[in-house]
Amino acid sequence: MSTDLHTWGTTAELVGRELDLVAVQGRLQDHSARLITLTGAGGVGKSRLAAEAARRTAGLFPGGVHPLDLPACADLETALKHIDQIVAGTTRRTLLLLDGVEHVAAELAPVLAGHLTAAPALTVLATGQEVLRIYGEQVVPVPPLPTPGPLLAPDVADVQDNPAVRLLTGCAHAANPAFALTAENVEAVVDICNLLEGVPLVLELAARRLRLYPAQELRAWLQRGGDSHLPGPVDVPPRQRSTPAIAEWSCRGLSQGQRALLARLALFRHGLTLATAEKVSPLDAGETAVALEALLDRHLLTLEENPRTDSRLTMSRTLRAWGLALLDAAGAAQAAAARQAHARYYQKLLHTLEGRFQGSEQQRWLRAAAAEHDNVLAALHHLKDEHERRTAARGRLPDRDRPAALLERAALICASLYPWLIRGELTEGLRWFDSTERALQDEGAEDGEEHGERLRARARLCAGAGVLAAALGDHDGAAHRQRRALDMYQRLRDPGPAALASARRGHALFRCGDRAAGQALLSAARTTLNVQGDTAGSAEAATALADVLLAGGESEPARALLERAERIQRQHGAIRDLARTLSTTARLHLHTGDEAAARAALRESIGLYESIDERTELPAVLDLFALLLVRTAGQPQRATRLLAAAEALRSRTGATTTGADRDLLQATVSELRRQLGATLYATARAEGLRLRPEAMAGEALATAEPGRAEERGEAGALTPRQLQVALLVADGLTNRQIAHQLDIAEWTVVNHVRHVMRKLGCNSRVQVAWAVGRRQ
Template sequence: MDRSPTDAPTFAARRTRLLGREQEVQAVLDAVDAASQSVVTITGVGGSGKTSLAVEVGHRLVGQFGRRWFVDLTVVDHPEDVVVHVLHEVGLRSSLGDPHDVLAAELRRGPALIVLDNCEHVLDAAAHLVAVVAAACPELTLVATSRRPLDVPGERRLSLGPLPLTDDGAPGPAVRLLTARANALGAHVDPTGPEGAALLSVCRRLDGLPLPLVLAATQLRSVTPAELDARLAEGLRLPAMRGGTAHQRTMTASLDWSLDLLTPTGADLYRRLGAFVGGFDAALARDVCAPGTPPVQVTQALGELVDHSLLAVDTAGVATRYRMLAVVREHARAHLDDEARTEVTAAHRRAVLARISAQRDRDRYFSPDQIRELEELHDDVVAAIDSAIAARDAPTLVALLTGTIRFWRVTGRIRFGLDRSKAAIAVLEGSGRAVLEYMLADQERILGLLDDAAEHAHDALERIRRGEPAAWLPFAIAVTGDVAAAQGRFDDARDAYRQVRALYDPQTDPRLHALWCANLGGIELEAGQDAAAEQLLEEAREIFAVHPPVWLAGRVQGHLGVLARRRGDFGSAATLLLGGLDDLAPYNALAEAAPLVDELALVLAATGRAQDAADCHRAAAEMRRRMGSPEPEDTETMGGQPALSIAEVVALGRRTAFHRHGTDLLTPRELEVAELVADGLTNPQIAERLVISPGTARTHVERIRTKLGVGSRVQVARWVLEEYVERQTR
């Protein structure tokens, strides 16, 4: 064994301060401290910051390892050269014997740390080297970075994901990295100022990946965050970075590097999976793969893409789900030629339609489970609708929309659904147009566009009455009644619902009858006919009790709460309104919830809870804004404060006197944190003030919320100001 002139160990210098990876750094340090583990592999997609993390860990371990080496394997082209290159970096020359044995002999001389960076293209050789020297050197720690795990004995893995976008409402590490790099280059951006929303949107489009964020930061020297966000919305095109290895200068080069390492089947599936905007399961992946591909090959290819960090995987649900990051998806799409792109896009439409149809066949009234499943599929449903419009694929378009518009209606995406429906109607004729027109009328009614709603409801009803298609007739008539009631024509509304009642049998379709009772009961409530309303609503509630779950059951219970408030029975009113909102919360049914939240505010105000009532009014205003129908008074009452969700409104309404004894529930440290929250400090600022980690600060805030029964930092601050300070100054 000979030593080269460079006998002193060397290690890579820190390039810049590492942001947002403290938990990951600590995870690697904990793994290194474990005596039984000598190999840690940091995996992740290209651009996720694996090298920077490994360098930071190496510098943190300077006191534990006097001998540290950083070995960049990107300069190695051939697997057989890996061990020779490592020997050279360690300062050795192999003149006699197996180079692995020569290296092991040197590393047995005492505690040592080697970081092997970028192992993926020479994975087998790197894994063999690691296995040999780790087994021979009990005081050696090896940290490897790779897009694929090494799969060697004793390996502990850390998968590096994107940086968080937010930190409990404050700018998260991704936003802080973008702004820090931009300002270091001469820009002047502030994530807490008016530019904050655009900066957050930029980070979201780039999935919080460090390399794209650093590349995007260079653009902020010459454009505003809003302009950069608009450019990214048109396509993820980022500049190159000078310096570094070739595959680390641009995201395209980084992902090209990964693509070249895939098998032909894996590479083909990678390009095709770019059709999915959101998550997908193995069945959907099979639907877009090349015709004739055996299912077992698809399964193997999915495993390969996960192995190469090109797919994120989620095994928490019933079926494993996969997802591509946005920058990865754009890269995959760009590698499809025009003919293949057309084929894959059509296959994607068919796959999404099949999933939507199966949902509709299972239960046309929607259960909370169906809502959750459609939420997971929603981004791809929208992509399929847009591609059907572009291809003028009318049958697929109608089928997709009729299965989705009700979902948008139930979950409060009213304006979103309205815009998509209008775009679709422009390319439709015949029966499909009639069905969409009556659904369009319902959305316009909710948004207060009553003239448009009346026109579309009338046109749809005329078409359907001519026989296009008759199955939709009861629903089209009901919409004309709903529009008439919204215009104050209650007799016309009642007449429409009498026509609907003659078209079905309550015994054979009890849930449809419950919907009829619920809708007509709501009309009578609006008309001031309380006795008639109560009779209809009680009948609906009885049916829903036997035939759950139907999302309108929550509205029925809430409407009965309105009747109780009108009678002055505030206790029953609160119970019924909160019960109804509780039923609506799993659906996020904003259209139904907003008026009930306003009604709850009236009950709270009447029982001396003025501030809680004001919070409810703000929450209702925000719900209407999110649906796309803000009223003038709504925008004036928001005050820049975050509004409550439906579930948070329920928690607020059910809160009693417990918050007046909060000082007995909180520990001294939690009281200290609560005061800092009231002072407006973010979790990172609290951590710095109290000399604790941001994660610990976040945990304290979450425990405070739970103990006080509140849903936001604003409510914690209010408790400090109205309850704790008051008690301390008595």
């Protein structure tokens, strides 16, 4: 039915839509734009945006602005009669505002096309989750609001202008005048905005809860799935009164096959590739292609492009919750079978990818595995539930079926070791490795035997747990786990993995303070690995042994080991191992006084870590680079930022520094605080803590060469955002492309570029590329 424009779509202030509003107004000002359709997922604010644009341009339509809420009409025939009455006799420019065309688009389109042909003065502004497909239709996508994204140490000043944060905090303040964004709740607010994916209506519904709960409690409730039934106000259309209502309205009219596919895809957290969707679909290939196109057309799925890996189909949390409920409603057996198929798919996928984590295309496969992290966790939880179900039914299952779910879980966990190390998922990964190894041990104790398959799975789990413990800084725990793995491999008479476990145990013992025992184990293990032909393992042991020798001042033997390890790792394309070897080589150069060589090795090491999005070992290299800056380049502010960035990244991964490394860092921090003074040090540290992981390598690689620090000027140091912009300029992106990538306005980019050029003393974008170290 027709409604008053001044009350239509105005449940809250329009936030974060400034550029979208300008774009829609521009089209309404263009007399040749006869049909404009705002399209997007449910709850993104299409109606509100259309209403505001119509209000602001109402003076351009002497024939009036006529809003019509299609879902509020009794039926399509009633809606068409309203449209006929509005259009009849139109001679002056008139705007017909149609809200909610998605479920009547097929029937409405021919009628509307006829009106547009017959009435040249008519302009139509429509909103809907799907387009009308009329010739000349101008489609304006309306995405969710930009979210802050993952931040290691969010600061109020950094996020208060983010559109999602502004909307949430504004609505929260309206519901509870005592609410304000503070240093105490900013992290929870950022997490809530990220969790709810910037969908305005869902953010508004969640904000109402902040009158009852602190932000930290609301975050925990949402993480447990509370947003699947968020209630809303009663004075809005029924389709907007709760999150289930949003999902139900969005999915109205789907065929049985489309619903079945949507339910199956809801099992995938943070999306899946098109190829995966085709493999897990309950429909045949032709039906799947049609159904996927229909779901994409209606914005129930979104295809997100990523230049570094495959595009992914994603689904909002609201729709995922609805799809999972739909799956469960189909029956326990069918839901369990779907979850089992999901788990089996990831077992097979990670087993396939595990062999591709080294070599020329490892960046691609590591990113592919990283993108599937949440899906792997979902598969693991299902396999755990399956094991518990089988344990409860032990008396009714054949003996051979008892450990199956546990062994499947162990295989998936072991295949996930390298991606978890890269991502810095250390604590959670260690928990899975340890708990599964204990469960297998208990299973063997109950059976009274330890067959080879189970023992080998336990050995792999112990060895992987040892690697994760070492990455966390728990070297005593690492040595203990590698000792157990070694014992099991010896029982299996498998000398290669046994020698690698022994080498890793030796390095852990060295880190615990027993240098003699560590050196002896590493030397023996390296010899065995050479005999076994395990060149990759031998190179890893050589780098670790060089680390031990450097601690004893034996530079030349360490140099020979590092050169051989580097040669092998370059041949094999072992990026992460090579980066570690180069960082050890840099320490050797610093020990011998060759600071230029140390700088070159560290720059390459950081670049390699950046190429695979490494998070676990990057902090140690950033620390070493900061120490080099303090020693050679006279850039105390940048060194402070790097040390703070490394600290923030460690806080996310759970890793710690130990022994002499910790003492050296503390001494360096004291010296930097003395050089800079309390205020300047605190400012530089805060900037470092707020650096995103993807910007940390850029901050290090943008450092001036020795002797150029004055020329570049610490006083004119770039802020983290300016550094991001400078690096993108150096990569050849236009201002518009940078604005799109960073989710900021184009005029903001222009302003940042001006500041960057002034601070760096550059007159052109080419000079910026040189200044930030992106020389070709």
